[in-house]
Amino acid sequence: MSVIDRLDHLVLTVRDLEATCQFYERVLGMQVVTFDNGRRALHFGQQKINLHLAGREFEPKARHPQPGSADICLIAAVPLEQVIEKITACGVEIEAGPVQRTGATGPIRSVYVRDPDQNLIEVAEYAQAADLLAKEAAVQAISDVLKQREPGIMGAQQAGVFGILLPLVKMDDGKLGVLFEKRASTMRRQANEICFPGGRAEEGDASRWATARRETSEELGVPLEKIHYVGELDRLIGPGHAAIYPFVGYVEGIADMKPNPDEVGEVFVIALERLAAAEPSTYTSALVTEPEEDFPYHLIPGGKRYPWRTGTVEHLFYELDGRVIWGLTARVLAHFLERLQSEGWSRK
Numbered sequence: 001m002s003v004i005d006r007l008d009h010l011v012l013t014v015r016d017l018e019a020t021c022q023f024y025e026r027v028l029g030m031q032v033v034t035f036d037n038g039r040r041a042l043h044f045g046q047q048k049i050n051l052h053l054a055g056r057e058f059e060p061k062a063r064h065p066q067p068g069s070a071d072i073c074l075i076a077a078v079p080l081e082q083v084i085e086k087i088t089a090c091g092v093e094i095e096a097g098p099v100q101r102t103g104a105t106g107p108i109r110s111v112y113v114r115d116p117d118q119n120l121i122e123v124a125e126y127a128q129a130a131d132l133l134a135k136e137a138a139v140q141a142i143s144d145v146l147k148q149r150e151p152g153i154m155g156a157q158q159a160g161v162f163g164i165l166l167p168l169v170k171m172d173d174g175k176l177g178v179l180f181e182k183r184a185s186t187m188r189r190q191a192n193e194i195c196f197p198g199g200r201a202e203e204g205d206a207s208r209w210a211t212a213r214r215e216t217s218e219e220l221g222v223p224l225e226k227i228h229y230v231g232e233l234d235r236l237i238g239p240g241h242a243a244i245y246p247f248v249g250y251v252e253g254i255a256d257m258k259p260n261p262d263e264v265g266e267v268f269v270i271a272l273e274r275l276a277a278a279e280p281s282t283y284t285s286a287l288v289t290e291p292e293e294d295f296p297y298h299l300i301p302g303g304k305r306y307p308w309r310t311g312t313v314e315h316l317f318y319e320l321d322g323r324v325i326w327g328l329t330a331r332v333l334a335h336f337l338e339r340l341q342s343e344g345w346s347r348k
Helices: 017-028 080-089 128-135 137-147 208-220 272-277 327-342
Strands: 004-014 031-035 039-044 047-053 070-076 096-102 107-114 120-126 161-170 176-183 198-200 227-232 243-251 264-271 281-287 311-320 323-326
Touching: 004 017, 004 120, 017 031, 017 039, 017 047, 017 208, 070 080, 070 107, 080 107, 080 120, 161 208, 161 227, 161 327, 176 208, 176 272, 176 323, 198 208, 208 227, 208 243, 208 264, 243 327, 264 272, 272 311, 272 327, 311 327, 323 327
Parallel strands: 004 047, 070 120, 161 243
Antiparallel strands: 004 070, 031 039, 039 047, 096 107, 107 120, 161 176, 161 198, 176 264, 227 243, 281 311, 311 323
């Protein structure tokens, strides 16, 4: 009797994450989801395909990953302890586990073995709660509705979803720099302020990366094929509860770019190593709640004496070469630099 019930997920090693996501989403209708520190996956039914970028050697993978290779996760038909006993009895070494992992529909407990070709085989079981859901039809129906979507940010569709790009470019001396825009003086909002390229998502955008890439192309006058995906930063809530999706990209051919004068007043580049060495000034402002005159105080405990929470907002300021980088741009820049330094990146 087989100890395996079904396939839960597999891992594909790919050359281009965005191209793969767009293919499976557009052609096969799969849903692109993000999990575990920014990893990408394609969800369909009760299964998923985890995507592994060739060259990212820190991620779990086959022994010798190359584009087209696949690792698989199988759900056990019997308790995991019985699977372990069978594997051990067959003289096969358990490489890792039991360990907690994330399956296609929830938390799983897994063990890992290698097949004769050194492919990584994960055998797992879902928690008892997941088995209980399968027996409760009404609850399972609700679960099916919820798991078919990627969690977003409440209110983002009304306030707006934006993709922005932190552009890495090669400077004349061969070193990496970060490109900034100074907004045109004719802009209705934030005229003359320093920012990264980006803007509001449009219906035709296949992903938030596609939004950031398209906006960068339009603002800088650089062909899309010259803008390459490097990574994604933490998402944040901007003014008015807008959802901001920041990405890092590498932009080629900036010598030939033709910035849109309606949006961009100036473009300049600062060396990455110089930004990494800079210490921003930090200031705070108070955040308070001021209800409107017709607010229904009679519906809440305490009425007008309700103890509204207060808070503070941190503002970062980078001052370099007579330029001031602050606000959302400074927050994204600081987050990017912190991530580099926390992972041991050296500016030397």
